[in-house]
Amino acid sequence: MIFKALSILFWIIIELLVDRYVLQGIRGAFQKWRLLQSKAFAIFYWTTSGLTVAALLTGGYITVAGTGVRAGCLLATFILLICKLTFILFIFADDIRRKIVLKRNKTAAATKIQATPETAPATATATSNTDSIPRSEFLLKAGLLAAAVPLAAIKTAMPKGSYDYHILYQTMYLPNLPKAFDGLRIGQISDIHSGSFYNKKAVLGGVEMLLKEKTDLIFFTGDLVNGEAIEMTDYQDIFSKVKAPLGVFSTLGNHDYGDYGYWSSIADKNKNHQDLIATHKNMGWDLLLNENRRLKVDGEEIGILGIENWSEYSRFPKYGRMDLAVKNTDDLPVKLLLSHDPSHWRAEVLPKYPQIDAMFAGHTHGMQFGVRTEYFQYSPITYVYNEWAGHYQENMQQLYVNVGFGFVGLTGRVGILPEITIFTLKAGQDPSLLNS
Numbered sequence: 001m002i003f004k005a006l007s008i009l010f011w012i013i014i015e016l017l018v019d020r021y022v023l024q025g026i027r028g029a030f031q032k033w034r035l036l037q038s039k040a041f042a043i044f045y046w047t048t049s050g051l052t053v054a055a056l057l058t059g060g061y062i063t064v065a066g067t068g069v070r071a072g073c074l075l076a077t078f079i080l081l082i083c084k085l086t087f088i089l090f091i092f093a094d095d096i097r098r099k100i101v102l103k104r105n106k107t108a109a110a111t112k113i114q115a116t117p118e119t120a121p122a123t124a125t126a127t128s129n130t131d132s133i134p135r136s137e138f139l140l141k142a143g144l145l146a147a148a149v150p151l152a153a154i155k156t157a158m159p160k161g162s163y164d165y166h167i168l169y170q171t172m173y174l175p176n177l178p179k180a181f182d183g184l185r186i187g188q189i190s191d192i193h194s195g196s197f198y199n200k201k202a203v204l205g206g207v208e209m210l211l212k213e214k215t216d217l218i219f220f221t222g223d224l225v226n227g228e229a230i231e232m233t234d235y236q237d238i239f240s241k242v243k244a245p246l247g248v249f250s251t252l253g254n255h256d257y258g259d260y261g262y263w264s265s266i267a268d269k270n271k272n273h274q275d276l277i278a279t280h281k282n283m284g285w286d287l288l289l290n291e292n293r294r295l296k297v298d299g300e301e302i303g304i305l306g307i308e309n310w311s312e313y314s315r316f317p318k319y320g321r322m323d324l325a326v327k328n329t330d331d332l333p334v335k336l337l338l339s340h341d342p343s344h345w346r347a348e349v350l351p352k353y354p355q356i357d358a359m360f361a362g363h364t365h366g367m368q369f370g371v372r373t374e375y376f377q378y379s380p381i382t383y384v385y386n387e388w389a390g391h392y393q394e395n396m397q398q399l400y401v402n403v404g405f406g407f408v409g410l411t412g413r414v415g416i417l418p419e420i421t422i423f424t425l426k427a428g429q430d431p432s433l434l435n436s
Contacts, residue, residue: 011383012053014081015049015052015053015077015081016049016053018081018084018085018088019045019046019049019084021088021091022084022087022088022091023042023045024091025087025088025090025091025094025135025140025143025144026140026144028091028094028134028135028136028137028140029135029137029140029141029143029144030137031134031135031137052076052077077380078369078380079150079151079154079369082150082151083147083148083150083151084147086143086146086147086149086150087143087144087146087147089143089146090139090140090142090143090144090146091140091143093139094135094136094139094140094143097136097139098135154369154414158368158410158411158412158413158414159411159412160412161368161412161413161414161415161417161418162199162202162407162411162412162413162418163199163202163203163205163206163418164413164417164418165205165206165209165405165417165418165419165420166417166418166419166420167209167213167419167420167421167422168419168420168421168422169421169422169424170391170400170421170422170423170424171423171424171426172358172391172398172400172423172424172425172426173426173427173428173429173430173431174334174357174358174425174426174427174428175396175427175428175429176333176334176357177302177333177334177425177426177427177428178297178300178301178302178333178334178427179300179427180297180298180299180300181297181300181302181334181425181427182425182426182427183424183425183426184216184217184297184424184425185213185214185215185216185422185423185424185425186215186216186217186218186219186422186423186425187210187213187215187217187218187219187244187420187421187422187423188218188219188220188221188360188400188402188420188421188422188423189210189218189219189220189221189242189402189405189419189420189421190220190221190222190223190253190340190361190362190363190402190403190404190405190419191221191222191223191253191362191363191365191402191403191404191405191406191408192220192223192224192225192235192239192405192406193223193224193225193226193255193404193406193407193408194224194225194226194231194232194234194235194406195225195226195227195228195231195408196226196406196407196408196411197234197235197406200234200235200238203235203238204238206405206418206420207238207239207241207242208241209420210242210420211241211242211243213420213422215244215422216244216245216246217244217245217246217247217248217249217295218242218243218244218247218248218249219248219249219250219338219360220242220248220249220250220251220285221250221251221253221338221339221340221360221361221362221363221402222250222251222252222253222254222255222256222309222338222340222362222363223253223254223255223256223340223362223363223404223406223408224250224252224253224255224256224276224279224280225255225256225276226255226260226408227255227258227259227260227261228258228261228272229272229273229275229276229278229279230275232276232279236279236282236283239283240282240283240284242283242285243284246295246297247286247293247295248283248284248285248286249285249286249288249293249304249306249338250280250285250286250287250288250306250338251287251288251289251306251307251308251338251339251340252276252287252289252308252309252319252340253309253340253341253362253363254309254311254316254317254340254341254363255408256273256276256309257273257309257317257319258272258273258276259317277289287306288304288305288306288307288325288338289306289307289308290306290307290308290319290320290321290322290324290325291305291306291324291325291327292304292305292306292325292326292327292328292329292335294332301332301333302332302333302334302335302336303329303332303334303335303336304336304338305325305326305329305335305336305337305338305356306325306337306338306339307320307321307322307324307325307337307338307339307344308320308321309340309341310322310339310340310341310344310348311341311343311344312341312343312344312346312347313343316341320339320344322348322349322352322353325337326353326355326356329355330355334357335355335356335357336357336358336359336360337349337356337358337359337360338359338360339359339360339361340361340362340363341361341363342359342361342362342363342364342385342387342388342399342401343385343386343387344359344361345359345361345387345392345397345399346386346387349397350394350397354396354397356397357396357397357398358397358398358399358400359397359398359399359400360399360400360402361387361399361400361401361402362401362402362403362404363401364381364384364385364388364389364401364403364404365381365403365404365407365408365413365416366379366381366388366389366403366404366416367379367380367381367388367416368404368407368409368410368412368413368414368416369410369413369414369415369416370414370415370416371415372389372403372415372416372417377389377390379415379416387399387401388401388403389401389403389416393430393433400421400423402419402421403416403417403418403419404418404419405418405419405420406418
């Protein structure tokens with residue numbers, strides 16, 4: 001928590017320093033524009049910057065249209081920061097130019113004084129600062145144009161990433177895994193958000209990628225819709241194809257309760273929720289609402305548990321009941337938990353439910369923006385969630401966060417692409433941990 005606070009503070013300091021430098025560059029690029037040189041513009045500029053910082057600090061406690069504005073502000077600030085840093089390269093180049101000119105002027109003045117010392121004025125050796133040399137309007141305007149390139153590139157790339165499905169493979173080691181389940185393959189998808197889709201053929205392509213993996217069972221970890229069950233009308237037939245020999249198990253996410261819509265009555269909202277539950281049933285998915293199932297293979301069993309949405313953050317609903325989900329599972333050697341929000345793992349599962357071997361989550365989307373490779377990943381969402389993408393382990397308990405099959409808010413993705421995860425369960429300890 002301290003590290004996260006320091007990271008946010010560092011981000012804010014960098015943002016303010018960058019803003020100060022950018023203001024100088026803007027004024028230098030438009031030296032004849034009196035408005036930009038005025039005190040009123042400076043007040044407007046710094047007020048806007050201050051509001052951005054305030055939004056970053058308070059957004060975690062505010063809910064707008066179903067999502068904390070903090071995540072949106074982080075993304076917007078991050079993209080603008082990229083643009084500003086691009087502009088700063090040109091401002092810095094101009095500063096170097098001005099220093100070279102200043103040094104050349106100093107040298108020329110000193111040479112002149114040495115040549116005619118008897119006529120040189122007493123103040124000839126006094127030097128003016130860099131600001132006395134005008135900034136290059138052409139260079140700075142070119143910088144502003146270049147700063148727009150990253151924004152344009154991101155806007156162009158986002159739609160292309162919407163349906164660029166990627167399969168990630170993860171071996172999950174479980175010390176108490178029964179022999180009958182050694183080598184079991186699980187597929188996971190999360191955060192479908194059917195209300196955002198606009199290309200049925202592409203969605204079908206993603207589903208077919210999952211089915212080609214021929215997994216033994218499949219997990220879906222919440223957010224089937226953006227808010228209304230009717231969003232699945234055009235896509236229920238596609239996701240009904242998602243089948244597995246040992247079943248498809250699902251749970252609900254924060255968007256699945258209709259909490260973010262405007263309903264004419266409580267009855268309408270309740271009907272929407274029941275319609276959504278019926279959709280899972282119609283697709284043949286086993287929806288786990290604070291309950292569990294015993295998965296039996298060759299006379300041996302493990303537990304599949306699923307809870308309704310539970311989040312550490314107050315802006316998201318807490319409908320989950322772990323006490324109900326773990327009921328009558330003490331005899332099971334392995335318990336796999338489906339829980340939509342990864343903050344649930346550190347806030348409740350780790351301290352209170354050590355019997356949970358692994359939790360499968362989604363929710364973060366990786367903010368649909370960032371960098372993710374085999375050895376490195378980064379997204380601004382890291383300032384909101386400690387665990388936001390991929391595999392995590394603490395002591396004997398594990399968490400995997402899927403960054404989502406669909407998208408919401410932003411129409412697309414950059415760097416953090418839609419994910420289909422394929423797990424292979426193995427009995428024993430992770431060899432990489434034994435060697436560390």
